[in-house]
Amino acid sequence: FLTRTGSESGDHKIWQNGFGTSVNGGSYALNTSEGIIEGKVPWSELGGVPAEEDIIMTFSIYRADGGDKAFDTGSRGDALDYATPTSGNTFNALIPESGGDQGRLDHAETVAFESPSRTIVGTDGTGNDTGWRLLTTPAPSVTRGDLEDDLNFNVDSGSLLHTWDGTSWVGASSSGVPLPRGGGFILYFFDDDVDPLTSDGITLDAPGGIAGSAEDVSVGGLETGNRFHLLGNPYEKAIDLSSLEGPSGGDLVGAGFQATVQIWQPDPGVWTTITQGTADDNIATWQGFFVERTSTGSGASTLTFKKSGRQNGDGDLIGSKSRPVNAENDTTQQALVDLSLTVAQNEDTLAQDDGTVFFESRATTGWDAFEATQLSPPISQAYATLSSPTERGGTLVRRTQASLPYPTRVDTFVVPLSARAVETGGTATLRWPADTRGQLPGRWTVELEDTDTDTRVNLRNGSYTFDLDPGDGTLSAPDSARFRLHVGTSSAIPVEMTRFEASQEAETIRLTWATASETENAGFHVQRRRNGSDWQRLGFVEGAGTTEEPRTYRFVDDALPFDADSLTYRLRQVDLDGSEHFTDAHTVRRAAPDRVELRKPFPNPAPQQATLRYTLPEPTDVRLHVYDIMGRRVATWANRRVEAGRHERTVQTSTLASGLYFVRLVTDEKRRTRKLTVVR
Incomplete structure (x- = not known):
């Protein structure tokens, strides 16, 4: 076809070889998978036209059978995209000449576009x-x-x-x-x-052919x-x-x-x-x-x-x-907390949902354009949801995404959260997935408060588990939501904890934890409790003060309460200025005894009383007899059915004369004996 350069001399260049060929530097390439006919013309090659001159050429794609024009392009470097061709159609490329005449491509192409x-x-x-x-x-x-x-x-x-x-x-x-x-x-x-x-x-x-990329697409009837x-x-x-x-x-x-x-x-x-x-x-x-x-x-x-x-x-x-791009940079003016709710029974996941708190510089404290109303799952009758309730025009609205203004100063935001169960229920776990935390500046704190149990946990250190029954989460107002999410934009987190673990090793519990950074950290008080009792201080591990380097710590608890089947530990982190922060608690369930064992009595010698400890791998009848050195039974301290586990019993020795005795543990199948000395 002919191309008019627009120069006064009226020079022309002629391409007569069809699509996919190149003459005098011009090329027309077909991409049938994307439905694009792309025209590229080196403008400086056109006769009589300076390279720096802005030349506009208008190409048109027509169907060769006389169908409607598909597309015009009138700017430098445009692709010749088609609009709505059908696979197998033949196309001609035309360009206007002076006086409205059109040059026609001498060699038309039949194009089989992919669906x-x-x-x-x-x-x-x-x-x-x-x-x-x-x-x-x-x-x-x-x-x-x-x-x-x-x-x-x-x-x-x-x-x-x-x-x-x-x-x-x-x-x-x-x-x-x-x-x-x-x-x-x-x-x-x-x-x-x-x-x-x-x-x-x-x-x-x-x-029926690809839908063409050359046109804007409007969707009406909304x-x-x-x-x-x-x-x-x-x-x-x-x-x-x-x-x-x-x-x-x-x-x-x-x-x-x-x-x-x-x-x-x-x-x-x-x-x-x-x-x-x-x-x-x-x-x-x-x-x-x-x-x-x-x-x-x-x-x-x-x-x-x-x-x-x-x-x-x-x-x-x-x-x-x-x-958001680089949440660690305050100039981003966007940050995100993605929360995940999972409901399970017997290790089978029954329902899941996500909820989002979005911080954006254009957001407001009331309802704004960045909120998203929660949708129910498509065509589902049993499900669980995690939402942030709010009021809008006097109506309760559950939000799957709540938005707040991006903070410009140190502050704490409190966002109500509701976990709802519809025709399902089980053990629910609410967590802040680790792979999403990069969307929030590392110095911000994220804590979950359960108003039903008066519990508050740091979601950076772990998840929160609770019972969710069918019908739970029904709300009358936003204030009746069970949970509160506290997002703090403190200037610095004293200690950025990356790991806190507790595990049993023989007759000890080994605690290990790691930090990514520390700011004026005096150290960690290690605390333990059993069966909901008060926290007991076990020891202190000195911190690193201020450092940006990762640090690893450990503490071994070798004085375990003998008859405790489980023990709970936490760390009380203390700053140099005396302020304190607690980690989430970790519970260790001790391995069950695998044999009948009678430990040494203590104290030994015993003036007034002694403590006996024994283990049972299974329920059995237990008898604790005391014999003197002549082999005579002088006391019976137990004769009953006892459950499996670790057991501790304090016995009175004040009724026994000074001397050496033998304490014998008798079960259905085993006998174990220990020496006990009584003194006055």
Whole structure:
């Protein structure tokens, strides 16, 4: 085809060899997997035109059969992206000449573009990856029927695919149900013998041609009376969430929506959040997601995906939490605390949920654009949730993400938390996962308060376990929430503890702990208690003062209460100025005795009384007899059924004459004897 340079001399260059070839430095390359025809022209090679001159050439892609024009490009270096071609169409490239005439490519190309597809990968074996996926398709005019060659929809347990009508899920019961571009749906994977979701994955494709990347995609019909709207990435590449705009441009907040969107994560079965404007706020291709209207009855009814937001890669289909950049740097003005709730019975996980506290410089103390209202799991009747309750317009709202202003001074924020169980229950564990802690400055403190038990734990040092019964977590007001999260922005943490462990070694308990840094640390008081008794001080380990180097400490408790089946330890860290901080408590359950044993009495000699200690590996009848040196039985100190374990008994020796005696322990199968001397 002809190209007019725009120079006064009217020189022309002619490319007549078609796409994928190069003449005089110009090239046209096909990328059928992405649906892009890319034109590159070295402008300095065009006759009569200085290299520094800004030349604009307008290319157009037409269907050779006379169909509608697909796309114009009028700026230097633009790719010639097509809009909505069908696989197998033939295209001509045209360029306007003076007077409106058009030069035509002498050699047209027939292009077989690939259909969009996405492989969803699981783990080998069946039943490991069962669950819902929140999806979309990056192609127009797709129906449920287009996915029926990928999954078996002939099941008796209900619809595999559901769409969202603005207020609830609707089962797609027929092949003709449309799946609009820019909208979303949920699809259930059984991961069974028929459709196993293995490491090779299941590939979904949308026949009818790729959906083209050259156009913005608008999604209309978003009823202002509905709170939640289900959208989907309309492109064959990941998009930056910041490219989702309202009718007048701007971000989601300007269009009347929350800045935070939600995506269902089937493993472990929780809603995860992505906040517009944060680092890594990308939405993967084929990914569906929920947007939340800030106030029902207002805001835009149309949102537009801008083509400029397309990324180079496909992105993580499941989605991930937004990750602020370098939380250790105060200038970031963003920080995040991600909490995890797990409910289990007999080591079987029954339910899980996540909750987030987001610190952002643009957030306010009241409801703002960075909050996210909690959604129930898709089509599930038994579940557990972790939320931060608040009041909005006199109505109780559970938040899966609560937002607060990024602090500008030393302060402590208190956030109510509620753990709710719906038709499930068990042993609940609330933790701050270690792999998410880099989202919060290291000097900030994170503590969980249980108002029911008056317990407060440092989540940097461990998790918190409690009983969660069906119906727990029902709220009448935010203040009735059971838990409080205390986030402190103290100028420095005296000791950044990375590990505190307690383990049994023979007849001792070995304590080890490590620190990442210390500030004016005088040292650690080691404390112990048993069966809820008062804490007892065992010893003191000197600290390192102030250091940025990791340090490791240890303490051995070699004076264990003999009959204690379990012992609990903690550290009382003391600063040089006398202030103190406690670690979480660690309980050690001692190994059960494996033999019948009678320990030496003490004191020995015994003036008035003596203590006897013995161990039993199983329940048995126990008799404690006392014999003099003539072999005569002079006393019986025990004759009863005794449970397995460690036992300690204090006996009176004041009734015995001074002299040497033998104490004999007799069980159903064993006899053990020890000497005892009585003195006056």
